[in-house]
Amino acid sequence: MKKFVSLLLLLISGLAVTAQEKYVDSLYSVQEPKTVVYATKAGEELVIDLYRPKNAGESTPLIIFMHGGGFSGGxxxxxxxxxxxxxxxARGYSVGLISYRLTRKGESFGCDFEAEGKIETFRAAAEDFMDSAGFMHKNAEKFGIDKEKIIVGGSSAGAEAVLNAVYNPDLMFKDAEKYSDLKFSAVISLAGALVDVRYLTEENAVPGIFFHGTDDNLVxxxxxxxxxxxxNKPGYLILDGSKTIVEKLEELDTSFLFYTFKDARHEISGMPFDHLPQVFEFLKKVVFNKNTVQSKIIL
Known part of the structure; x- marks a missing residue:
């Protein structure tokens, strides 16, 4: 009887392990991050801190993430x-955390800073983001990256840079064709916005994950x-935030996961750790299983 019970427990344990899903559950230990330089601009080395799973055994999808900080810090x-x-x-992704030019370091990014200067700020950061993605794409084999599955994201200022690069390339870049080899599987935005949602078209409609507070006081x-x-202020510049972007993606029949936080302000730019399980589930369904998912959650 004891032998039967032991075998039964072993079988149940084995089933539990096989039920775990790659890209959803924590299956891997994490290597020490490796810092690589992806570009040097005006004498400044711009870097990627690259995190890789141990013993992944194959090319891994890549998440590139840009920190926030008002283009002046972080x-x-x-x-x-x-x-x-x-x-x-730990779920099987490689993750690149990138630095970029902080062109407003020690300077205002508020209403006293002219609108055209704000767009130039977005443009410089968007260019740095695309250059980091291009570097990883070019060196995909070296770093064990699946260049067909690149997910990108950012928080606050980083989200603005990423969203404008992905959804507004013709506004951001003099020669958008320079980046034509880069195809992104999904974008993650924590309290971000872009310059003009009208430039989001069927051709560049990438599935999106959005977190935003209804009373965000900055974005x-x-x-x-x-x-x-x-x-009447120099920094008057209309932006399209998460709600407007999601409405356009819905119109284009593109997948999205949209978390709205009622009455919340810009603190929603912080990492949404409580909701990451849903983020990874969405990515598994949309990026890997090619399902269409349109989900709006109000908290």
């Missing part, structure tokens, strides 16, 4: 981003001025 070594990188890597939840500047 680092790929921010504790929240590092924690996220380790969580995602509009829907369509409104950046920082809610009055129209």
């Amino acid at each position: 680092s790929p070594k921010n504790p929240q981003e590092v924690k996220f990188a380790k969580i995602a890597t 509009p939840y829907a369509t409104a001025p950046h920082h809610y500047c009055e129209n």
Whole structure:
């Protein structure tokens, strides 16, 4: 009888292990991150801190993530981003946390900074993001990356850079064809916005994951001025936030996962650790299983 019970427990244990899903459950230990330089601009080395799963055994999907900080601060070594990188890597992803030019370091990015300057700020960061993605794409074999499955994301300023690069390339780049080899599988935005949702078309409609507070005081939840500047201020610039972007993706029959936080402000730009299981489930369904998912969650 004891032998039967032991065999039964062993069988149940084996079934539990096989039920775990790659890219959803924590299956891998994490290698020490490797820092590589992806570009040097104006004498500044721009880097990727690359996290890889141990013994993955094959090319892994890649998540590239840009930190926030108002284009004046922040680092790929921010504790929240590092924690996220380790969580995602344990599920079978490689994760690249990138640095980029902080062109507003020590300067304002508010209503006293002219709108055209804000667009140039977005443009420089979007270019750095695309250059980091291009570097990883070019060196995919070296780093064991599946270049057909690149997921990109950012928080606050980083989200603005990524969203504008992915959904507004013709506005951001003089020669968008330079990046034509880069195809992204999904985009993650934590309290981000872009310059003009009208440039989001069927050709560049990448599935999106969005987190945003309805009362965000810096980056509009829907369509409104950046920082809610009055129209007589130099920094008056209309941006399209998560709600407006999701409405366009819905119109284009593109997948999205949209978390709305009622009455929340810009704190929603923080890493949504409580909701990461749903994020990984969405990615598994949409990126790997090629399902269409359109989900709106109000909290």
